Amino acid sequence: MRFDGVGIIGGLVRDFALGGRDAFKSDLDLVIQGDPREVAALASRIGAVANRFGGYGYSEGPWKIDFWALQNTWAVTAGHVAVRDLADVVQCTFFDWDAVVYDLRSRRVVCDKTYFQRIQSRRLEISLRSNPGEIGNLLRAARRIIRWHLTPGPVLTKFIVERLDEETFAVLKATERRKYGDRALDAFTSVAQLRSLLLGGARPQTELARQMTLPLD
Structure with a gap:
């Protein structure tokens, strides 16, 4: 104090x-x-x-x-x-x-x-784009969208479109395996599959997704 x-x-x-x-x-x-x-x-x-x-x-x-x-x-x-x-x-x-x-x-x-209100809307957005850890933030964005059933806002959508490609997809999966005990990206076999879910709003109906969803009440 x-x-x-x-x-x-x-x-x-x-x-x-x-x-x-x-x-x-x-x-x-x-x-x-x-x-x-x-x-x-x-x-x-x-x-x-x-x-x-x-x-x-x-x-x-x-x-x-x-x-x-x-x-x-x-x-x-x-x-x-x-x-x-x-x-x-x-x-x-x-x-x-x-x-x-x-x-x-x-x-x-x-x-x-x-x-x-933003929390209640389930839409995740970027507040300050300038940040030294873009790969880490891309991984966090993917995990949050998948785990919490969120929709990306327009700035976050643009960020995902710009940064998520074949190379970063491999880096994200490797980083998640190294840093997290629970893995959200292992279920995805291609960058196109992951991009489709993150940007299109489809939600995985897997046991992993259900287990990783936060309680709402």
Whole structure:
């Protein structure tokens, strides 16, 4: 609490919005409003490891936690967004569904007034296209559309059309096998099959798809 503010961004709040406590399956991403040198000192004390996006990561019990100093978030250091406090972090996320912060000090959810309507509409869109991890975001987009039965918005649709090809299809499948225990892409044998599902709105009627769907109540 010696920092000016600490917020949980994205996953936890999004998952609670989707399906309550039982739906939470994400890592914890924290943004700390305070002197970046003090955040670095905190990282050193707890043995956190620097990540390639300007933050730090460590594990605590069952939790995998990544945290950043507010001024060191990638969108800020790359010059895409100006931030003054935690509320501005909602401008920094790739997906609009992640553009939400829970302020631990005030116990307040910070998002724009259409956030929960967008969740309810089941349409996933890009909020900030500029991002250093495009392949990772393409994989997350595919997994979310498949797992949560979503429809991509026009900007995300354009992103998928531009980036999903034979080469990236192979990379996505290999990356998913390496990073995730549950695999959504193993059911697809060609990039055309995956593109058709992601862009056309058809939903797989497989046992895997049913198991991976988040609860809605």
